[in-house]
Amino acid sequence: MSNLVVGIDIGGTKIAAGVIDAPCNGASARVLARYISRAHAGQPPDDVIAAAVEAFHAVLAQAGLQPGQVAGLGVGFGGHVNGAAGLILTSSNLPAWDHHPLRDHLQDRLGVPVILENDSNCAAWGEYRFGAGQGSRYLCYVTFSTGYGLGVVIDGKLYVGATGTAGELAHTVIHPDGPLCACGKRGCLICYTAGLGISRLVRERLDLGEQTLLRELCGPSPARVTGEIVVEAADRGDRVAQEVLAIAGRYFGLGLSSVVQMFNPDRIVIGGGLAHVKRWLMQPGFAALRENIHPVLHDSAEIVYSQLWEDAGIIGAAALVWEIKM
Amino acid sequence: MSNLVVGIDIGGTKIAAGVIDAPCNGASARVLARYISRAHAGQPPDDVIAAAVEAFHAVLAQAGLQPGQVAGLGVGFGGHVNGAAGLILTSSNLPAWDHHPLRDHLQDRLGVPVILENDSNCAAWGEYRFGAGQGSRYLCYVTFSTGYGLGVVIDGKLYVGATGTAGELAHTVIHPDGPLCACGKRGCLICYTAGLGISRLVRERLDLGEQTLLRELCGPSPARVTGEIVVEAADRGDRVAQEVLAIAGRYFGLGLSSVVQMFNPDRIVIGGGLAHVKRWLMQPGFAALRENIHPVLHDSAEIVYSQLWEDAGIIGAAALVWEIKM
Numbered sequence: 272m273s274n275l276v277v278g279i280d281i282g283g284t285k286i287a288a289g290v291i292d293a294p295c296n297g298a299s300a301r302v303l304a305r306y307i308s309r310a311h312a313g314q315p316p317d318d319v320i321a322a323a324v325e326a327f328h329a330v331l332a333q334a335g336l337q338p339g340q341v342a343g344l345g346v347g348f349g350g351h352v353n354g355a356a357g358l359i360l361t362s363s364n365l366p367a368w369d370h371h372p373l374r375d376h377l378q379d380r381l382g383v384p385v386i387l388e389n390d391s392n393c394a395a396w397g398e399y400r401f402g403a404g405q406g407s408r409y410l411c412y413v414t415f416s417t418g419y420g421l422g423v424v425i426d427g428k429l430y431v432g433a434t435g436t437a438g439e440l441a442h443t444v445i446h447p448d449g450p451l452c453a454c455g456k457r458g459c460l461i462c463y464t465a466g467l468g469i470s471r472l473v474r475e476r477l478d479l480g481e482q483t484l485l486r487e488l489c490g491p492s493p494a495r496v497t498g499e500i501v502v503e504a505a506d507r508g509d510r511v512a513q514e515v516l517a518i519a520g521r522y523f524g525l526g527l528s529s530v531v532q533m534f535n536p537d538r539i540v541i542g543g544g545l546a547h548v549k550r551w552l553m554q555p556g557f558a559a560l561r562e563n564i565h566p567v568l569h570d571s572a573e574i575v576y577s578q579l580w581e582d583a584g585i586i587g588a589a590a591l592v593w594e595i596k597m
Numbered sequence: 598m599s600n601l602v603v604g605i606d607i608g609g610t611k612i613a614a615g616v617i618d619a620p621c622n623g624a625s626a627r628v629l630a631r632y633i634s635r636a637h638a639g640q641p642p643d644d645v646i647a648a649a650v651e652a653f654h655a656v657l658a659q660a661g662l663q664p665g666q667v668a669g670l671g672v673g674f675g676g677h678v679n680g681a682a683g684l685i686l687t688s689s690n691l692p693a694w695d696h697h698p699l700r701d702h703l704q705d706r707l708g709v710p711v712i713l714e715n716d717s718n719c720a721a722w723g724e725y726r727f728g729a730g731q732g733s734r735y736l737c738y739v740t741f742s743t744g745y746g747l748g749v750v751i752d753g754k755l756y757v758g759a760t761g762t763a764g765e766l767a768h769t770v771i772h773p774d775g776p777l778c779a780c781g782k783r784g785c786l787i788c789y790t791a792g793l794g795i796s797r798l799v800r801e802r803l804d805l806g807e808q809t810l811l812r813e814l815c816g817p818s819p820a821r822v823t824g825e826i827v828v829e830a831a832d833r834g835d836r837v838a839q840e841v842l843a844i845a846g847r848y849f850g851l852g853l854s855s856v857v858q859m860f861n862p863d864r865i866v867i868g869g870g871l872a873h874v875k876r877w878l879m880q881p882g883f884a885a886l887r888e889n890i891h892p893v894l895h896d897s898a899e900i901v902y903s904q905l906w907e908d909a910g911i912i913g914a915a916a917l918v919w920e921i922k923m
Contacts, residue, residue: 351891351893360893361892361893408759409758409759409763425751425756430751431861432735432860432861432862432863433734433735433861433862433863433897433898434861434894434897435861436861436891436893436894436897437735437859437860437861438859438861439858439859439861439891439894440858440859442858442890442891443854443855443858443859444771444851444854444855444889445770445771445773446772446773447771447772447847447848447851447889454891454892455892456888456889456890456891521773522773525770525773528769528770529769529770529855529859530859532765532766532768532769533763533764533765533766533769533855533856533859533860534758534763534859535757535758535759535760535761535762535763535764535765536758536759537758537759562782563770563773563782564768564782565677565762565765565768565780565782566687566780566781567677567686567687567762568760568762568765571759571760571762572759
């Protein structure tokens with residue numbers, strides 16, 4: 272049977288697809304072709320599915336393959352996913368997905384075996400099998416970009432819990448009386464960190480009328496502020512941007528501290544776009560991690576950066592096809 | 598080989614011992630004899646060990662047994678424990694235990710196989726094997742008494758993590774700028790809940806000079822205030838006691854919410870003395886749990902009370918002897 276698998280990562284603003292040579296026993300995976308589309312943002316499920324189907328065929332065509340030549344499709348999805356049931360439970364980034372049977376839907380449409388899993392879980396699995404997580408027995412992978420996700424691999428198995436949503440770090444409460452989160456609760460970690468938290472913190476400062484470069488960089492729509500823009504302002508010496516990132520970095524570390532307290536991992540792999548922001552986010556984050564774990568846990572986990580970076584999601588989704596279907 | 602095992606639970610103020618008939622395949626365990634001692638509180642390790650050795654012999658004598666007639670001794674210890682290494686890492690309740698090789702020490706002294714594990718983990722295992730946790734695949738057991746502990750059983754195996762301390766709920770930070778905790782960090786969950794948190798909250802109110810029955814009930818030493826005394830005052834209509842318990846109940850539920858977000862259990866078993874305080878602690882706790890988990894997780898876990906209650910620790914410690922030694 273073919274070693275080739277397609278991996279697709281469906282996020283809030285981007286669909287990434289790849290043809291992966293993901294041998295079930297090997298220690299490395301190759302991405303033979305890549306395809307990225309951004310057409311589906313904000314669209315209803317049918318349009319997102321159409322974009323995913325298009326990505327599947329486009330990336331196969333790029334690699335010169337027919338659907339029959341791949342062993343299956345692994346799909347990572349940015350939201351609450353029950354992988355065992357093949358269901359999207361809900362998504363904060365994409366509308367109208369509640370209880371959508373995406374796995375079977377794609378399987379019927381594409382005629383290949385499909386597995387479905389949360390995007391951070393896929394990336395965790397990718398790093399475990401082929402990246403910076405290899406050899407770890409108690410692995411926690413965190414992705415730090417627009418959202419703040421966690422995937423856990425214990426004893427060589429993805430840990431997803433009873434309904435598939437274990438490791439729901441972003442919506443763990445860190446300030447019981449904090450601001451209202453999009454999920455309806457108060458003071459979730461994601462209100463203070465990652466792209467979503469950074470945007471909220473910046474809007475708060477702009478609303479207070481503070482003087483900052485961010486006003487100019489964000490233009491008339493402060494809703495469009497991204498982590499990248501705030502990092503740029505911080506690099507250019509903007510005090511407000513630096514203060515916001517110091518908060519976001521601290522809460523990133525507080526999130527890590529909960530991970531360490533709860534899972535006691537031997538290794539933490541850090542991925543996602545904002546993991547590259549060492550000075551403004553990673554450094555205060557690691558300081559906060561150390562400050563907020565019990566002293567007995569100091570240095571209990573090795574902390575490393577991703578090896579697969581933006582490929583972690585598609586490689587991991589693809590590798591899960593082997594894991595689950597064989 | 599004998600089915601009989603001794604279980605000992607070493608807490609901050611109490612050593613409980615029992616002879617347990619803990620068959621490796623059965624669904625029920627019997628406690629054949631019980632022994633409790635309180636002589637060791639605040640004493641150094643040598644005295645605690647002497648008290649444990651005395652408890653071991655006393656409970657065997659009560660059951661009419663010789664050491665050679667039991668398969669081993671399981672020891673639960675209230676502190677950070679690396680069970681695989683047989684080490685106490687540290688204890689907040691008992692002084693001078695850092696990196697103490699308690700398992701080998703007891704084994705040499707008693708001449709029977711000894712296993713060592715954190716006390717909440719023992720109780721979790723007891724409930725899983727013989728109590729309210731039976732049949733659960735993703736079990737979280739919380740003990741709510743002087744401290745607030747968590748034990749996790751995944752796929753029929755105790756989950757302890759890389760250095761044995763997984764599920765360190767009490768010292769997970771819930772208020773990054775909160776009061777200083779005994780562990781040296783700020784705003785740990787245990788600052789607001791369980792016996793330790795309740796005492797702290799009461800002292801805060803007494804220091805403010807507030808009028809409360811607690812002043813009379815606690816006597817001249819408010820350091821001696823216990824959860825039980827505060828419950829008594831609340832039952833008698835004391836407003837300060839009721840307010841303190843409302844806070845403690847809420848933070849108990851916030852702790853449960855982190856457990857649900859992180860581990861996504863199919864069942865939560867609640868044990869410990871304060872779990873009996875339904876009106877002042879459990880009811881606000883369950884309300885806070887529901888408010889502080891992502892809506893997609895509502896009703897994801899069945900919540901039940903302990904079946905083994907104060908025997909959970911000694912039964913679980915004993916049952917771990919079978920699990921680990923066989």
